[in-house]
Amino acid sequence: DGGITQSPKYLFRKEGQNVTLSCEQNLNHDAMYWYRQDPGQGLRLIYYSQIVNDFQKGDIAEGYSVSREKKESFPLTVTSAQKNPTAFYLCASSIRAGKDEQYFGPGTRLTVT
Amino acid sequence: AQTVTQSQPEMSVQEAETVTLSCTYDTSENNYYLFWYKQPPSRQMILVIRQEAYKQQNATENRFSVNFQKAAKSFSLKISDSQLGDTAMYFCAFMGRRDDKIIFGKGTRLHILP
Numbered sequence: 001d002g003g004i005t006q007s008p009k010y011l012f013r014k015e016g017q018n019v020t021l022s023c024e025q026n027l028n029h030d031a032m033y034w035y036r037q038d039p040g041q042g043l044r045l046i047y048y049s050q051i052v053n054d055f056q057k058g059d060i061a062e063g064y065s066v067s068r069e070k071k072e073s074f075p076l077t078v079t080s081a082q083k084n085p086t087a088f089y090l091c092a093s094s095i096r097a098g099k100d101e102q103y104f105g106p107g108t109r110l111t112v113t
Numbered sequence: 114a115q116t117v118t119q120s121q122p123e124m125s126v127q128e129a130e131t132v133t134l135s136c137t138y139d140t141s142e143n144n145y146y147l148f149w150y151k152q153p154p155s156r157q158m159i160l161v162i163r164q165e166a167y168k169q170q171n172a173t174e175n176r177f178s179v180n181f182q183k184a185a186k187s188f189s190l191k192i193s194d195s196q197l198g199d200t201a202m203y204f205c206a207f208m209g210r211r212d213d214k215i216i217f218g219k220g221t222r223l224h225i226l227p
Contacts, residue, residue: 033214042204042219050213058214090158098213101148104158 003027004105006091011110013085021076021108023091031097032074035090036060037107043090049074050097078110085112115140117207117218125224126195133180134190134221136205144210147181147188152220153201161203164188192223200225 004025013019023032034046045058049068063082068074074093078085088109092102116139126132138147149161164172164181171179176193192199205218 031213040219043217045214048214056213088156092158098208098210101146101160101163102215103160104150106155106157 004091004093004103006089006105006108009106009108011108013110013112015112016080017112018077018079019085019110019112021078021089021091021110023074023076023105024072025074025091025093025105026072027093027095027103028071029093029095029103030071031094031102032068033092033094033102034058034064034066034074034076035092037088037090046076046089048097078112085110115142115207115209115212115216117205117216119203119205119218119221121221122219123222123224125226127226128195128197130195131191131193132195132223134192134203134205134223136188136190136218138186138188138205138207140186140207140209142209142211146208146210147179148206148208148215149177149179149188149190150204150206150217151199151201152204153198158204162190195225197225197227199223 007022033048035043047066049055065077090107091105094100094102145166147164151159151161178191180189202220204220206215208215
């Protein structure tokens with residue numbers, strides 16, 4: 001089955017710790033995206049990658065970092081510099097950036113206390 | 114900058130009724146894509162329907178159809194014969210042909226009542 005997987009579904013961390021969220025796709029899509037969702041805010045773009053070894057900041061990149069070493073994988077690290085990291089994080093992919101609709105993973109709920 | 118506005122934060126309708134969700138957008142581009150996504154309580158985002166701006170014909174997918182009014186920059190979603198499983202958050206989204214990312218509205222929470 002082709003699709004996008006995110007793990008884990010729920011993640012708990014102590015304040016001050018970095019944490020990495022996983023996103024893997026087997027759709028052979030070139031582009032991948034990370035969004036943050038807060039109540040009443042809709043989806044806000046954190047980072048996106050059009051192709052392997054390349055990525056760009058989205059609207060709220062501060063306190064986050066990404067890598068794109070493989071086409072299938074686009075992990076997101078939430079660093080201790082992110083002031084309000086507790087949120088629902090969604091990963092998405094599309095065949096090509098800016099040309100095709102995005103398909104989403106099931107999301108990871110991160111809670112930092 | 115492009116913006117997407119969904120003016121109805123929350124709606125409720127009875128099962129089997131027809132409901133229309135509103136969406137307006139602002140852009141200076143002539144060619145672009147519009148989408149409706151559904152996010153049920155599981156929080157999995159699902160693409161409902163896609164419209165290309167150069168196509169005059171309104172897109173349809175089974176019980177879901179859109180009313181695309183390009184001059185008015187309006188893109189409403191109509192759900193016919195609504196079902197309990199349609200209960201979800203619905204997001205309208207815009208992607209310009211010159212962009213490489215999608216802009217989402219803040220969503221409309223739809224409740225289908227038994």
